[in-house]
Amino acid sequence: MTSTRPYGEHVPAPGCPTQYTRLYEPIPESGRDALWARLREEHGSVAPVEIEPGVRVWLLLGYQENLAVLQQPHVFSRDTRRWREAVEGRVDLSRPSFSWRPNALYADGAEHTRLRTPIVDALGRVDMATTERTVRRIADELVDSFIADGRADLVSSYAAHLPVLVVNSLYGLPDSYGHMLGDITSIVFDQDAKRGEEGVARMHQYFAGLVARKRNRPGQDLVSWMLQHPIGLSDNEVAHQAALINNSSHMASTHLIGNTMWTLLTDSRIRTAHTEALVPVQALLDHVMWSNTPFQTLLGRIALQDTRLGNAQIRAGDALLLGFAPAHLDPSVQRDDHGSDTGIAGGSRAHLMFGAGPHACPGRELARMIASTALSVLHERLSGLRLEVAPEQLRWTQSPFLRGLNELPVTFVPAAPKGPQEPDPAPRPRRTATTGPEEPEDLLDRLLNWWRGLRG
């Protein structure tokens, strides 16, 4: 319950147990969209919520409020160390869900520019045509691993692997390292805290080892380009920016592919329109990013001064939870498909899925290409694609931050695998009679050996 001051400011009644909506509780039967609508009705464009017991933040429900916060870095900082809860020791910023890391995402002003510029310049050097061929090769190999079975889980066998393998290839490493990185990432998010800690340590080794290898043997890849950048980041800084690239792309790309496949499999109007080429794949992706957004909410921004947002009186040190999904349902920007034969409202890229302002996603074109290639390969290779279970039986992640499927079981007509496409990028040279001494084992080799042992 909240009391309302004369001018509409929401002030939670002291001690009232229901004043903060608990986003960490199971999603209500009526669904998330109904929850966002209820919060908007009760609070207007900004609502007080809890993201963990006792951890309170302001959820931005309005499109304009989200945009205003993203575009005013001098008022709303990205540096989570400024959050009152962190300053006063009530939240631990080393945890994956409330993190601070020494990378561009958590930096403001000149420091942000210093860390972001090498990332943007390195991504700018990526040859999109070559990378598209790499994405296709990786996608084909993943499809090969299940196409003869006539059934597969498109999340665990496809969408969860593709983005990390692509980023790994942009680091200039063979695919085996990408499979290892994917496994390490899932250990980081393991429910068992001890295993989670081991995952974080192994992740650190992966990126430290990657940078050390590229320092010794530079190539045409993202990490070598960041190391060579005139801004002169240290090796440790490059390791953190390389990790940021993987972390930023992994889950979002996985769920973008999964949610788009779900849309095609469950909405016959959209499926037909897409098959008949009435809806280009990019418009389909925009539709999903509006209506079935992988990043539902994102923590966030920290207010640097007392300020008013919607009906809420924000205090310096308060945290704001960006509400992409609620913003996309804001009546002021609601798109509808009235008059459309395709089930898709007129194409618009004004959704907030890639952010806005100084931190706007520098990988958005790459993300779109990865997702569209992933969908094209499935479309070309799996005929007679159907959901294996009723749509209501599918399980969605319960996280208040993400919307994605735990699994997407499908059936299709079994077919023969294509077989290996091209050789994997060159492995490190080993000793032969003619090449001389073996290169000494480096940190990445040791990590790969550990991982192979783990897989048995």
Ligand code: HEM
């Ligand atoms: C569907 C896929 C993706 C989505 C939805 C997405 C979304 C976002 C969003 C919303 C932000 C801004 C966060 C904020 O303002 O707090 C962001 C930042 C970032 N993204 Fe992406 N991203 C995706 C894929 C990628 C890919 C493929 C890359 C690179 C290969 C990438 C690299 C980054 C980096 C480095 C940042 C930090 C930029 C900064 O803080 O200045 N992202 N992304």
